[in-house]
Amino acid sequence: MAVREGQRKRGKGRYVIALVVILLVAFIWWRHSGQRQHGYGPVPQSVVTAKAVSGPMPVILDELGTVTPTATVTLLPQISGYITQIAFTEGQMVQKGQFLVQIDPRPYQIQLEQYQAALAKDQASLDQARSDYARYLKLEAQNSISAQTVSDQKFTVAQDAAAVKSDQANIDTAKLDLAYCHITSPVTGRIGLRLVDLGNYVTSGSSTGLAVVTTISPTTVEFSVAQQDLTQILEQLEQGRTLQASAYESDDVTKLEDGTLSAVDNQVNTSTGMVKLRADFANTDNKLFPNQFVNVHLLVKTLQNATLVPSPAVQEGAPGAYVYVVQPDNTVKMVPVTTGPTDGFNTVITKGVSPGDEVVVDGVDRLTDGSKITPSGRETVTTNGAPEAIAPSAASQAPSGKPGGWHHKKQNGQAAGQ
Numbered sequence: 001m002a003v004r005e006g007q008r009k010r011g012k013g014r015y016v017i018a019l020v021v022i023l024l025v026a027f028i029w030w031r032h033s034g035q036r037q038h039g040y041g042p043v044p045q046s047v048v049t050a051k052a053v054s055g056p057m058p059v060i061l062d063e064l065g066t067v068t069p070t071a072t073v074t075l076l077p078q079i080s081g082y083i084t085q086i087a088f089t090e091g092q093m094v095q096k097g098q099f100l101v102q103i104d105p106r107p108y109q110i111q112l113e114q115y116q117a118a119l120a121k122d123q124a125s126l127d128q129a130r131s132d133y134a135r136y137l138k139l140e141a142q143n144s145i146s147a148q149t150v151s152d153q154k155f156t157v158a159q160d161a162a163a164v165k166s167d168q169a170n171i172d173t174a175k176l177d178l179a180y181c182h183i184t185s186p187v188t189g190r191i192g193l194r195l196v197d198l199g200n201y202v203t204s205g206s207s208t209g210l211a212v213v214t215t216i217s218p219t220t221v222e223f224s225v226a227q228q229d230l231t232q233i234l235e236q237l238e239q240g241r242t243l244q245a246s247a248y249e250s251d252d253v254t255k256l257e258d259g260t261l262s263a264v265d266n267q268v269n270t271s272t273g274m275v276k277l278r279a280d281f282a283n284t285d286n287k288l289f290p291n292q293f294v295n296v297h298l299l300v301k302t303l304q305n306a307t308l309v310p311s312p313a314v315q316e317g318a319p320g321a322y323v324y325v326v327q328p329d330n331t332v333k334m335v336p337v338t339t340g341p342t343d344g345f346n347t348v349i350t351k352g353v354s355p356g357d358e359v360v361v362d363g364v365d366r367l368t369d370g371s372k373i374t375p376s377g378r379e380t381v382t383t384n385g386a387p388e389a390i391a392p393s394a395a396s397q398a399p400s401g402k403p404g405g406w407h408h409k410k411q412n413g414q415a416a417g418q
Helices: 002-038 106-141 147-181 227-238
Strands: 045-051 053-069 072-075 081-086 099-103 182-184 189-191 211-214 219-226 244-248 255-264 274-281 293-310 315-317 320-326 332-336 338-342 346-351 358-362 373-380 388-390
Touching (some): 053 338, 099 147, 106 147, 147 182, 219 227, 219 293, 227 255, 227 293, 244 274, 274 293, 293 338, 293 358, 358 373
Parallel strands (some): 045 373
Antiparallel strands (some): 045 358, 053 219, 053 293, 081 099, 099 182, 219 274, 244 255, 255 274, 315 320, 320 332, 320 358, 338 346, 373 388
16 A cells, blocks of 8 residues: 555656646747747837938037227326316216316416416517517617627517417416316216215326226127137138127027127237137117127138038947938948038038938937837928928928927827937
8 A cells, every 4th residue: 555655646746747847848839939929130219310401501600708898998087186076977878078077176277377477477578578679670770789789689589489488388288287177078888886976185196097988889799719710710801701790698599789700819829729809799779788798609601502410410439420321221320420510400411421311310329230210200400500300291391489499390299309
């Protein structure tokens, strides 16, 4: 009985082992069968593409500039005296010749009267000397007076005439001092905070000044460009072209005003490798404020018939700049390219891509050379610097927005390019 019981246990063990083997074989067969059915090939990547187009590309230099008034005048006293009147309001706009400050004129008026009295006295002496000289000449003709007396009288006339001229010069100086007492604005502009108060004593040697007047309209903006960008600027100027410069707020989005390039400095700063430039702005609405920092966009030229692709399509790696070009079999090929100017939205391709080639714009981070793709949308590159994204079947253009922005139309409930 014990032997039979052992044989039954060994038989059950063999059945269990056989069942496990069968199950393992079935699982392996199922796995292989499913993989053969679904295949081991890579899953196509969903990407957004765009076709390279031929169009214009503006070459714009984006630099930091400072609003520099055409004139900044510090009002300095030319004479000494007490301030008796301040005729301006701090921060107001003043016109050229407008009265601003009065210095006590009484001491200079008294001095003028003294010089006028001296002139009257010396003028009378001169008249008398001339009369005597004329009489002496008649007596000399009659041999009734010595030649020495006539000669002496001639010198007396010259001395009195010089004294009269000196008196007149003193009078002119006194009148000028009186004019200096009445201080007016030398330019049209905005006057700043006053630097003296009513009753203060000022002197001609003061370096602080009374107030500062800065011109507002027109104004200029000074900015610097790298020396490697200078050649193309000078080429345009030598051809007689006027280069447009636009001033933007610090956010580089809000345009303040358009102006023109007016001057280029005569040397490169050896410590920075930069060259100073100046642009003129009418500033009729006073949006440009003296010493304000602004972003300057200088339009140097516009490249015509350039090959344009969306900037996100251009990648940087070990081979340099490259793009993924879509092939007819829905694979991609990594193509090295030579890039040109960019406006932040489109990039010029000077070598590697031709108009009509389709490149991958979105989803490039998941691609390698030869990857299979499934285009989920297409972006259309406009030639005015404002790319738009549209669905492949869209019949109309995407709505336009702010120039230079990407605009997307939705495809199947999702924005194209996502």
